[in-house]
Amino acid sequence: MEIYIDHLKEYSLLQGLMQTLPKVDPYTTLVINVSPDYSSTVAMQIAHYLSDDGKMLDLFELDVPYPGEGKDFYLLKFIKEFEKHIPKYKKVILCEAAVLSGKNYTWIKEVLLKYGYKDEDILTVALLEMKSSIFKSDFVGEYIDKMPEFYWERYNKNWDFK
DSSP states (O other): OEEEEOHHHHHHHHHHHHHHSOOOOTTTEEEEEESHHHHHHHHHHHHHHTOBTTBOOEEEEEOOOOTTSOSHHHHHHHHHHHGGGTTTOSEEEEEEEEESSSHHHHHHHHHHHHTTOOGGGEEEEEEEEETTOSSOOSEEEEEESSEEEETTOOOOGGGOOO
């Protein structure tokens, strides 16, 4: 069973979510767009919303595994590409359209902590979050108990899991 997220619902959730976010320094804060194939709209709007004095927050794309895939490839790719950003950013915002299991945010945050970020330097944001998620995001638009389907989605065989 799924929950359908139409354009108006997505817009309403995003507007409400952004109102809860704290002000950050756009020069030293990076938005990590987790799962850009689903989360880019959310990450981009948050990066613009938190901009200040004409400076939009920088964005970093992070692909993550689909259900049934291992995380090792994605983990190594993240470490390799992210290392050059560490000296520039004091704070990161993990941003995802839907946190389902919480496994991705868990391993991503573990990596960030190993690289010297503290809990207070890592903000986690989800437009939607499953109530059953093992990871609890700092800022959530709405908690759900059914798989979300966005109005813009098309069939993706990677979600054919049992």
